[in-house]
Amino acid sequence: MNGTSTPPAITIPREILSLRDLEAKCLETMAPMVRDYLYDGAEEGHTIRENLEVWNRWLVVPRMMRDTSAVDLTPRTNQFNRSWSLPLGIAPSAMQQLAHPSGEKATAAAARSMNIPFGLSTFSNYTIEEVKDSGGDSVVGLQMYLLQGRRDLNLELVKRAEAAGYKAIVLTVDSPVPGNRPGLIKSNFVMPKHMRFRNFSEDFGGPLDQAQDTQFNDPSSVTAVEAGSAIASEPTRTQDQATKSRGNQLIVDPSINWERDMKWLRENTSLEIWVKGILHPLDAEEAIAHGASGIMVSNHGGRQLDTCVSALDALPAIVEQVSGRVPVHLDGGIRRGGDIFKALALGADFVWIGRPVWWGLEVAGEEGVRWVIQTLKREFEVVMKLMGCRKVGEIEREMVIPKTALMSMGSSY
Numbered sequence: 001m002n003g004t005s006t007p008p009a010i011t012i013p014r015e016i017l018s019l020r021d022l023e024a025k026c027l028e029t030m031a032p033m034v035r036d037y038l039y040d041g042a043e044e045g046h047t048i049r050e051n052l053e054v055w056n057r058w059l060v061v062p063r064m065m066r067d068t069s070a071v072d073l074t075p076r077t078n079q080f081n082r083s084w085s086l087p088l089g090i091a092p093s094a095m096q097q098l099a100h101p102s103g104e105k106a107t108a109a110a111a112r113s114m115n116i117p118f119g120l121s122t123f124s125n126y127t128i129e130e131v132k133d134s135g136g137d138s139v140v141g142l143q144m145y146l147l148q149g150r151r152d153l154n155l156e157l158v159k160r161a162e163a164a165g166y167k168a169i170v171l172t173v174d175s176p177v178p179g180n181r182p183g184l185i186k187s188n189f190v191m192p193k194h195m196r197f198r199n200f201s202e203d204f205g206g207p208l209d210q211a212q213d214t215q216f217n218d219p220s221s222v223t224a225v226e227a228g229s230a231i232a233s234e235p236t237r238t239q240d241q242a243t244k245s246r247g248n249q250l251i252v253d254p255s256i257n258w259e260r261d262m263k264w265l266r267e268n269t270s271l272e273i274w275v276k277g278i279l280h281p282l283d284a285e286e287a288i289a290h291g292a293s294g295i296m297v298s299n300h301g302g303r304q305l306d307t308c309v310s311a312l313d314a315l316p317a318i319v320e321q322v323s324g325r326v327p328v329h330l331d332g333g334i335r336r337g338g339d340i341f342k343a344l345a346l347g348a349d350f351v352w353i354g355r356p357v358w359w360g361l362e363v364a365g366e367e368g369v370r371w372v373i374q375t376l377k378r379e380f381e382v383v384m385k386l387m388g389c390r391k392v393g394e395i396e397r398e399m400v401i402p403k404t405a406l407m408s409m410g411s412s413y
């Protein structure tokens with residue numbers, strides 16, 4: 001479906017007005033173990049909270065009387081060689097069948113109906129090909145972790161993505177090892193038996209099983225964690241439960257490095273290579289030097305390294321360093337249309353969402369995901385009009401100021 005088609009009508013209850021309302025609805029039914037995985041954050045959850053709070057530390061300064069009766073929300077420039085209905089995409093997240101039986105297929109179909117891009121996680125419950133069939137041209141990226149001792153599997157995934165018509169490999173670089181996630185241990189998280197990592201023909205256990213096993217062996221690492229609104233409350237599992245995993249483990253390669261691994265990817269694919277998980281300007285420079293087509297500024301939704309900087313705070317220095325050579329995208333904590341505006345004003349070309357998609361999936365499957373996208377679109381449109389911007393290209397850096405600057409300048413910014 002292209003951007004001019006009308007998406008199907010949405011029947012989410014009228015009293016649900018914002019993504020926050022949808023989240024509350026989702027939490028009424030979501031199984032505790034799924035909730036714990038979704039909200040999971042590294043250690044004490046400081047970065048998860050930071051990802052949500054950072055948006056309110058930037059204030060907007062609107063312009064008036066600019067005739068915003070009609071607003072064009074399409075991104076400033078094409079991304080993945082095509083035009084999208086708004087500068088928003090769906091970030092890769094693993095195991096979406098946890099939220100709905102149609103999992104990634106439902107999410108991709110919703111992205112297609114709204115003409116926004118979708119990134120598929122390596123650790124999905126539907127295959128590269130099934131998801132492409134469901135999401136069509138919206139399915140642009142296959143996210144990959146490089147697997148320890150199994151480059152054969154990585155190569156197979158790359159070739160399947162090429163054959164299926166994906167545009168990009170999205171290499172996640174912020175996860176040489178799983179973060180410390182004590183919440184997962186406390187909730188005894190294991191992917192349910194009826195679900196599989198269907199991109200692999202063998203019945204593998206996932207990298208998080210491995211993480212839990214490692215953490216389990218160190219009792220001092222088991223601490224209470226509060227992540228967002230979810231508080232892990234289940235009893236700690238036994239050693240027996242922790243080591244009961246499926247056959248072989250898929251383990252992410254902790255020796256991942258720029259020189260060897262970007263070269264390997266470059267030599268093995270004609271697809272664009274995007275690097276996901278950049279927070280330092282010099283890493284953006286490394287990515288470009290090693291052939292990246294684009295950069296995703298991200299802290300993995302606060303799931304990897306606790307107290308690490310938010311993507312929004314990291315963004316301006318990275319944009320300056322990159323200086324237009326490749327597109328710069330951002331994810332982490334986007335929950336309102338105004339958040340999209342602020343990220344673009346600070347220099348992002350495009351933004352992505354993770355957890356809100358699960359709220360939509362849990363409440364109403366594909367329809368729920370579409371509702372999430374439509375709600376963000378509607379909010380973004382109103383914010384654009386109130387800010388005096390008729391198109392994305394009119395969003396200016398000066399339209400956002402940090403609260404701290406306002407305080408130090410008195411009232412005359």
Ligand SMILES: Cc1cc2nc3c(=O)[nH]c(=O)nc-3n(C[C@H](O)[C@H](O)[C@H](O)COP(=O)(O)O)c2cc1C
Pocket residue numbers: 037038051091092093094121122123143172276298299300301302331332333334352353354355356
């Ligand atoms: C449940 C869940 C699973 C995720 N799985 C992956 C993954 O497989 N690969 C990856 O690169 N990022 C993964 N992420 C991180 C997202 O791509 C994204 O960076 C993050 O969710 C953005 O933050 P937000 O959830 O606040 O929107 C996952 C995030 C969540 C919440």
Ligand SMILES: CCCCCCC(=O)C(=O)O
Pocket residue numbers: 094123145175176177178179207208252300303
């Ligand atoms: C090495 C980290 C593997 C995590 C797999 C899924 C994911 O990215 C997440 O849960 O976050």
